[in-house]
Amino acid sequence: MMSAHSVSPADWPAWELRARYRRGEVRPTEVVRAVLERIAAVEPRIHAYLYLDADAALGEAARWDAIAGRDDAPPLAGVPVALKDNLCTRGVPTTAGSRILDGFRPPYDATVVVRLRDAGAVVLGKTNCDEFAMGSSTENSGFGPTRNPWDPTRVPGGSSGGSAAAVAAGEATLALGSDTGGSIREPGAFCGVVGLKPTYGRVSRYGLIAFASSLDQIGPFARDVRDAALLLRQIAGRDPADATSADVEVPDYAALLTGRVDGLRLGVVREFLGEGVDPGVASAIRAAIRTLEGLGAQRVDVSLPHAPYALPAYYLVAPAEASSNLARYAGVLCGRRTARDGDLIGMYARTRDEGFGAEVKRRIMLGTYALSAGYYDAFYLRAQRVRELIRREFEDALNTVDVLVGPVAPTPAFPLGERVEDPLQMYLADVFTVPINLAGLPGVSVPCGFAGALPVGLQIVGRAFDEATVLNVAYALEQAIGTDVCRPPIVAETRSPHP
Amino acid sequence: MFRAQLGGILESFRKLVELDLSGIPPAAQASPATGTMRDDVPAASLTRDEALANAPAVEDGYVVVPPVIEEEGAGAS
Numbered sequence: 001m002m003s004a005h006s007v008s009p010a011d012w013p014a015w016e017l018r019a020r021y022r023r024g025e026v027r028p029t030e031v032v033r034a035v036l037e038r039i040a041a042v043e044p045r046i047h048a049y050l051y052l053d054a055d056a057a058l059g060e061a062a063r064w065d066a067i068a069g070r071d072d073a074p075p076l077a078g079v080p081v082a083l084k085d086n087l088c089t090r091g092v093p094t095t096a097g098s099r100i101l102d103g104f105r106p107p108y109d110a111t112v113v114v115r116l117r118d119a120g121a122v123v124l125g126k127t128n129c130d131e132f133a134m135g136s137s138t139e140n141s142g143f144g145p146t147r148n149p150w151d152p153t154r155v156p157g158g159s160s161g162g163s164a165a166a167v168a169a170g171e172a173t174l175a176l177g178s179d180t181g182g183s184i185r186e187p188g189a190f191c192g193v194v195g196l197k198p199t200y201g202r203v204s205r206y207g208l209i210a211f212a213s214s215l216d217q218i219g220p221f222a223r224d225v226r227d228a229a230l231l232l233r234q235i236a237g238r239d240p241a242d243a244t245s246a247d248v249e250v251p252d253y254a255a256l257l258t259g260r261v262d263g264l265r266l267g268v269v270r271e272f273l274g275e276g277v278d279p280g281v282a283s284a285i286r287a288a289i290r291t292l293e294g295l296g297a298q299r300v301d302v303s304l305p306h307a308p309y310a311l312p313a314y315y316l317v318a319p320a321e322a323s324s325n326l327a328r329y330a331g332v333l334c335g336r337r338t339a340r341d342g343d344l345i346g347m348y349a350r351t352r353d354e355g356f357g358a359e360v361k362r363r364i365m366l367g368t369y370a371l372s373a374g375y376y377d378a379f380y381l382r383a384q385r386v387r388e389l390i391r392r393e394f395e396d397a398l399n400t401v402d403v404l405v406g407p408v409a410p411t412p413a414f415p416l417g418e419r420v421e422d423p424l425q426m427y428l429a430d431v432f433t434v435p436i437n438l439a440g441l442p443g444v445s446v447p448c449g450f451a452g453a454l455p456v457g458l459q460i461v462g463r464a465f466d467e468a469t470v471l472n473v474a475y476a477l478e479q480a481i482g483t484d485v486c487r488p489p490i491v492a493e494t495r496s497p498h499p
Numbered sequence: 500m501f502r503a504q505l506g507g508i509l510e511s512f513r514k515l516v517e518l519d520l521s522g523i524p525p526a527a528q529a530s531p532a533t534g535t536m537r538d539d540v541p542a543a544s545l546t547r548d549e550a551l552a553n554a555p556a557v558e559d560g561y562v563v564v565p566p567v568i569e570e571e572g573a574g575a576s
Contacts, residue, residue, distance in 0.1 A: 107549045200529050214528035240537035244528075247535055312512035332562055334553035344565045358501075365505060382515050384525030389518070391529055423504055424511060440529020464530065 010038040010170035011491065013227045014079045015254070017173065021068040021078060028061040028068050028078025031173075032122055035080045038170045039124075041494045047146050048156075048166040050085050051093050052125035060122045068120070076234060077120030082172035084163050085126040086133055087218070088207040089113055096209045097131040097159075099142040100355025101335045110207020111242065112176060112218050112235045119234040124172055127162030131357045132326065133183055133211045135159050136429040139420050140359045147416070148190060149488035150454055154413040157187030157429075160221070164191040167221045168488055174231050175221040180211050181314055182408070182433025184219045188445035189408035189457025192486045194228045194474065195221050199465045200440035201246035203232075204239030212321035213244075215314075215437045224483045225446065225475040229253035232467060248465050256468045257475045262296025264473065265401040271307045272406030272432050272459075280451025285407045288448035288458045291480050292405075292473065300401050306389050310435035313390070315427055316370045316383035317438070322360075323367030329355065362423060387438045394439040394461075403473050404461040407432055408445045412454035432459060442467045446474035447486045455486060 009031040012020070020026045036054050043049065061078060068078035083089060086096035088106035090113075095101040109117070116123070130140035138146045138161030146161040148154040149169040156165040160177025164187035167175050177184040179197035188195020196219045203218045210216060220231035233254065238247040268289055273282055293299050331337030331351030338350035356364070370379040397404060409429050419426040436443040441464055445457035458477065462470035547560055556563035 104553055107545055107552060238535070243535060243537070245535070246530075306518070309515060309518060312515050315508070316512065316515075331555055332564060335555070337555035342565060344567050347565050362501060362504065362508075365501065366508065369505070369509075378516075379509075379512070381525050382520065384527065385520040385523045386515060386518060387529075388523050388526035389520065391526060424508055427508075438529065 008038065008170065008494070009034040011487070012173070013222070013224050014076060014173050014230055015226050017079055018077075021073070022071075024069055028064040028122065029058060031078065032057050032061040032080050032124075035124065035170065035172065038494060042149070042169050042171065042490055045147060045152050045490070046149055046165050046169055046171070047144060048127055048162040048169065048171050049082070049125050050095060050097070050128050050143055050162065053092070057122050057124045064120055064122065074118065074120035075230060076116065076174075079121050080124050080173050081116060081121045082124050082127045082163055082166045082175040083113065084129050084160050084175070084177045086129060086178055086209040087113060087176060088209065089123070089126065092126065094126065094209070095142070096133065097129040097141040097143065098355065098357070098360070099336070100329045100351070103336060104334050106207070108207065111204040111239045113207065115235050116176075121174070127160070127166055127175060129162055130159035131360050132209065132322070133159040133178055133180055134322070134359050134363055136182065136186055136426050137414070137419065138162065138187070139416065140357055142357055145416060148413045149490045150192065151413065154415050154454070155190065157190035157409075157413060159183040159187075160195075161187045163221050164188055164193055164195060167191070167193045167223055170491055174227060176218055176235070177221055178208055178216055178218050179437070180215045181318060181437050182430045184221065185408045185433050185443055185445035185457065185459060186429060188221060189455065190413040192447045192455030192488065193221055193223055194225055194444065194446050195219065196228050196232060196444045196467070196471070197436065197442065198232065198236065198467055199246075199442045201244050202248070202442070202465065202467065203235050204242040204245045206239055206241035210325040212318040213325065214321060215318055225471055225478050226254055226257060228444070229257060229471050246465070251468055253468055253471055257472055259472070259476045259479045261292055261473055261476045264297045264403070265300050266292055266297040266473075267300050267302035267397055267401030267404040269307070269404050269406045270301060270303045271305070276410050277407060278411045278451055281407050281410065281412060281456050284449030284451060284456035285458060288477055289405060292477060295476055295480060302397050302401060302404060304393050304397060304435070306386070306393050307435050309386050310390050310438055311427065311431050313383040313386040314430070314434035314438055315366070316379050317387060319363040319367030320370045320380050321367070323364045323371065326360065326364055359423065390435055391439045394435070394441060398463045402462070402469060406459055408457040408459040409433070412451040412456060436461050440464060442470050444470050444474050446477055448477060448481065
């Protein structure tokens, strides 16, 4: 029987690649080639990528072949990464999953992309997502859905489903996503990988195609917590190009992973384990909490009575911001324009009608309605007050405990097509993740077990800018559970050429 | 289709009306912006050609759109 670590470099974490580069056991071009082989093997069933440039990736990798093994090599030298397609990449197609941006090649790189390149990462390509990051299943992509590597009849979660699926299936070592209401944590949970939404302001949003600017954050996907910590450190920190990026010191997150949680006050949120949570999910979450207690964490039951109001508040605030942000797609400065004749206003309308998908149209209508005279006070302003109420409630809770825990989503990955006709059911997938965006706090999804054959993620939420504690609690759990169990069957299939 | 869906969504949001929000100010974002402005120093920017490279229709360095003002009988501008 082969050991899980002897087969393909596509399955090694970034920290292990670095160690092997140093020992001269493998070179970046060999790793990138292994990842490209994996992509060729599984992509027809997964569809994680919207754009892949194998030649460019191999070219970049070759530049690192002579350097990646040196002591002074940058931290991610020769590590293959995938980027969610709402991150601008200079000269490389960027659609945010929307037909309206078909053909768009940004004239600049997002700050996170610049930082990854400076850190030596090798960009493989752009990953699929719900259109403009609006969705919880990646089914709202204008270019077809991504499928879950654990079960291709099910969704990978969304909106960053392509990035989550790519990391889960060994189609990338690391990936970036964005999280406005759960779009990193939910696909992380559904695909059995680590997904972190940093504190609002932790990571520059410059070059992220905006959905809801007061909620959007870019964050890492990785197959283990150490890798997520390494990636976060490279992308975090003040950026003069984003006025909302915070001037707060960025610690060496990986060096702070002790795995020790004795004495840590673990707040278990009552409202997150109530009715409507799948029994398999609830039992995996309870087991994870017991594991952390067994490691010395002190369980404290916490109530957040207003958390259930976060979903409607979020689905008013986020669409309101989106309706403003998306007004720029009018067929004038970038993207596609309708081929039909007409006057200027007609051209705008037809361009949007042809270019936007149904969910984006729903949210623009919802947002403009919530902002319109006569409804502004009843909907938008009220939602913003609820946001403040929720923010205070989380702040108070986190004054008495060190982290809050609960499920990432009420169910494991659901079947493709199950919720596309029922937007409200789709929104319910976000019920435990949106409050954290409204409060601006950091939250991680870490694999904690299974519901049947599908992975379950534990959500760990911390104080503003305290990603270090959130990651360390995740690390403690991961050390107790082990990471080898959490690889989808599709990976094992690629290892047996004669099934 | 949209009318029924949006009606149902808004109906489910009515639970926000239950809440007593007196004394709670609206929050536009979680952390109030702390005035972290960058220094006002000129820096390199996109060239005109780069800025226009993605526009669907361009002529002589301008974006082309359908006529806004009718040619015949146009009033004083």
